[in-house]
Amino acid sequence: MTDELNLSANQLDALREIGNVGAGNSATALSQVINRRIDMNVPKVALVPLEVVPDLVGGPDAVVVGIFLRVYGKAPSNILFLLPQKSAFYLVDTLMGKPHGETNSLDFMDESALMEIGNILSGAYLNAFFTFTKITMLPSIPALAMDMAGALLNVVLAQLGQMGDQALVIETEFLSEDDGINGQFFLVPDPGSLETIIKAVGVE
Amino acid sequence: MADLIRVGMADYKVGSAPSTIISYGLGSCIGISLYDPQTKVGGLLHIMLPDSTQARPTDNPAKFADTGLPLMLRDVLAQGAVKTRLVAKIAGGAQMFAFQNATDIMRVGSRNAEAAKKILKELGIKLIAEDTGGTYGRTVSIDLNDGVYKVKTIDKGEKTI
Numbered sequence: 001m002t003d004e005l006n007l008s009a010n011q012l013d014a015l016r017e018i019g020n021v022g023a024g025n026s027a028t029a030l031s032q033v034i035n036r037r038i039d040m041n042v043p044k045v046a047l048v049p050l051e052v053v054p055d056l057v058g059g060p061d062a063v064v065v066g067i068f069l070r071v072y073g074k075a076p077s078n079i080l081f082l083l084p085q086k087s088a089f090y091l092v093d094t095l096m097g098k099p100h101g102e103t104n105s106l107d108f109m110d111e112s113a114l115m116e117i118g119n120i121l122s123g124a125y126l127n128a129f130f131t132f133t134k135i136t137m138l139p140s141i142p143a144l145a146m147d148m149a150g151a152l153l154n155v156v157l158a159q160l161g162q163m164g165d166q167a168l169v170i171e172t173e174f175l176s177e178d179d180g181i182n183g184q185f186f187l188v189p190d191p192g193s194l195e196t197i198i199k200a201v202g203v204e
Numbered sequence: 205m206a207d208l209i210r211v212g213m214a215d216y217k218v219g220s221a222p223s224t225i226i227s228y229g230l231g232s233c234i235g236i237s238l239y240d241p242q243t244k245v246g247g248l249l250h251i252m253l254p255d256s257t258q259a260r261p262t263d264n265p266a267k268f269a270d271t272g273l274p275l276m277l278r279d280v281l282a283q284g285a286v287k288t289r290l291v292a293k294i295a296g297g298a299q300m301f302a303f304q305n306a307t308d309i310m311r312v313g314s315r316n317a318e319a320a321k322k323i324l325k326e327l328g329i330k331l332i333a334e335d336t337g338g339t340y341g342r343t344v345s346i347d348l349n350d351g352v353y354k355v356k357t358i359d360k361g362e363k364t365i
Binding site for chain 2: 050051054059061063066068143144145146147149150151152153154158162163164165
């Protein structure tokens with residue numbers, strides 16, 4: 001297995017570029033669904049100690065909506081799309097054609113709509129991933145929960161924790177033009193998947 | 205004077221009254237407290253995984269129930285706790301996302317809870333309260349003045365165990 005600590009600058013750049021195109025696809029898909037412009041930042045690619053990951057999303061006790069997908073294929077990974085609670089409600093209002101501010105809890109239909117957003121984002125992201133790496137990746141059915149960010153991240157971190165003390169995180173932030181919606185999209189490859197991805201990218 | 209000591213994931217802290225030790229946002233993780241009511245010395249350990257022998261070697265023993273608990277025990281004893289008086293409480297071990305075919309790692313919460321209980325038993329420490337399982341996150345704290353273990357949730361309110 002590639003030592004995660006020894007990724008070269010070029011390899012990190014390649015991962016960032018994959019993240020960039022993947023997130024670009026996702027942002028376009030999302031903006032088509034909600035009919036609003038979606039901006040995104042340049043993806044951050046970083047190896048971070050596991051215990052620091054909750055701080056990337058506003059602290060372990062920040063209330064967020066998390067949409068989680070397991071990614072199957074040659075490079076098994078996890079996808080986690082996190083939205084601050086307020087953002088998730090705003091997105092539901094937008095999707096359901098309700099006036100903004102109407103949604104203040106999630107019913108079954110709302111959850112289903114948000115999970116579909118998770119599906120769309122992940123599909124678009126993984127398509128780009130395939131273009132770069134020729135690795136086919138299939139997302140599972142999404143699962144959704146609204147709770148403390150730290151608690152939701154446990155799902156991903158416990159998996160990584162069996163293999164090491166660090167997570168490779170490819171993270172993109174989305175922001176809608178009216179500032180109502182922001183979210184963070186994480187692709188977290190399983191430790192063993194990193195080598196497969198790096199090899200497929202073909203960068204030393 | 206009553207300071208709040210924060211414990212991150214895969215870490216532990218020990219202290220004494222009037223401090224409170226707190227850990228935020230536990231999902232499948234478990235917060236294990238030890239407390240000696242007489243000296244008011246105690247600690248809080250935030251584990252991620254049940255068993256270090258099923259994982260790669262790590263620099264961080266506090267990640268696992270089996271390696272983290274003996275370490276915290278050593279440190280609370282060093283601060284003046286007496287082992288026969290120590291009592292333990294645990295909370296956490298949720299399954300945050302409901303999947304139809306939950307793999308082992310999805311069920312890590314219940315495995316964490318089992319491991320915590322098993323290791324406490326092996327160390328001869330009495331478990332006097334627990335709040336484990338469910339599908340929701342918890343913020344946990346132990347007040348070293350009285351050993352009250354508080355569990356806060358988003359939807360299910362706050363309780364003490």
